[in-house]
Amino acid sequence: MKNNDKKVSHICLIGDDPTANLTPIIDKDIPSDRVIIAHEEHQQEQVEQLKKVIQIRGYKVEKWLIPSTFNTEEIKFNFMQLFEQEATHPSDTWLNASNGTRYQILAAFEVARAYGAHIYIVEPKYDALCWLSPENKEITPVADKIKLHEFFSVNGCKLKSQQNKNGIAPDLRVIGENWLKQADRLQTGLAKLNYLAQFTHGDTFISKEQDNAMLNDESLQWLLSDLETLALIKVDGKSVHFQNEKTRFFANGGWLEEITFSYIRNLSAEIPELQDDGHSVEIERSVNGKTIKNELDVVALVNNKLHVIECKTKKFKSGGGSDMLYKIDSLAERLGGLKCKSALVTFYPLNNSELARAYELNINIFNVNRIVNLKSSLKKWLLGNHE
The missing domain is CATH 3.40.50.10770 (Hypothetical protein VC1899 like domain (Restriction endonuclease-like))
Incomplete structure (x- = not known):
């Protein structure tokens, strides 16, 4: 039988x-x-x-x-x-x-x-x-048969939406990989690109004008050239015209989320236990009769365990790193239970106290030294072999 x-x-x-x-x-x-x-x-x-x-x-x-x-x-x-x-x-x-x-x-x-x-x-x-x-x-x-929507459902949450169900466009992935390889040289340029993408005029997707420091920053101009080559932006004098909201999001740090998600999606061919994944996942849960919404940058279900990944390309203000770590830990515990694993992919280093806090909370940190080889680092983490 x-x-x-x-x-x-x-x-x-x-x-x-x-x-x-x-x-x-x-x-x-x-x-x-x-x-x-x-x-x-x-x-x-x-x-x-x-x-x-x-x-x-x-x-x-x-x-x-x-x-x-x-x-x-x-x-x-x-x-x-x-x-x-x-x-x-x-x-x-x-x-x-x-x-x-x-x-x-x-x-x-x-x-x-x-x-x-x-x-x-x-x-x-x-x-x-x-x-x-x-x-x-x-x-x-x-x-490993459970899917993300089922996992969240039995944990008292509802998966409302997610982006890039079919992965990201190849040309955007190429840009993201190139930027990762140059991570140590691009920090000033990425900070300025974030600023331009964050502060645009209304619904026009036109940035504030670049100041002299921006115009003379080789790394920023290199990043803008990459984006303009693919017609994702148009540089008009000192202003940057973003094609649409998706392009503005990509330039404002979204590219790191997307390349991280593309690596997770790609790793499913190498890790049979990776049963489901998601990018920019919106979750709803009810707390004391009120609806609470949370968004997770990248998530993966591996061996029936939730893995939550937060991606940041901005510098943390004083105390911001610790606040981010507590937020990640809190969300992971509420949404994924006791077995949930969490990680932070960041372009900027954490200070010693923040690193100690991450260790205490069991949050894996993929900093600028590790994101050059982000895919292999993610693979080791998903398989449980923390570096």
Whole structure:
């Protein structure tokens, strides 16, 4: 009998890592046809988020209410009722012990073992089912099938929009790669280009006039020449006419986002575990009845873990680097859970205290010394081999 012909009901609990409840279910090589979500009354919203995604994938979902108490005997009795009910069901029963409070997991584990049920946890490090019962069963790899919109959905967010679903234009990629290779020589020019692109007149996309420092900055003039060669801008005297909003965004630091995203997209051919990616991803979530919007520069799902990448070509003002690091850490934790990885790609160096803060927050920094070889550095990071 094939695995996917076997009928299995998975019992899972609501907790901090909802993807661990989802990924075993949607793996075609792991038998499953029904999910029972054990939850407390106050967790209804989380239950509905998980239930919706599982049902869209074509699986049956049932809910089981557990008492809100610290009394393990009461919780144990509740799970005994559940497993007694499941004893009459035609499918096998497996317990996913990846989520829940410690006393809930211990109570469920003890009851499941008494009823001879298979018990597993989804181990984040290996992205695999590690079996607690039967004890000698080999770990079962979990396929990387979840997509970004599903990941965000079970984590209480909604993916509203994203750019460049099909990658970026080849000519823009060439420019971006050339600029990366000259990173150490282009810092002053890029700062001035950011300024010109940031301050344009209304909807005309015409910059302020260049001052003498700009006109005499070889790196800026080289950058403008690159853009003009591809008809992305037109230099008219001292002013720069950007073709449209997309071109203005590209010149105002968007090029680093786009080249970073193009590398992530390209790496999917080399990293089978890279299951989905996104550029300029807009996320919505509800906090105390208010809709909060966030935008992520570049994201990737690798081995069912979210990787968030912020890209900056501007110098940080005093304290700005630390503020940026806290923002990245906060967003990563809220949107991607405990397993999320985050990184900052920056053209300008962080000071020692900011670097220490990044290390403390486990944020990987791709600074000017590393972005010359950004693609290979990203590959090592995505595979977990931090430099």
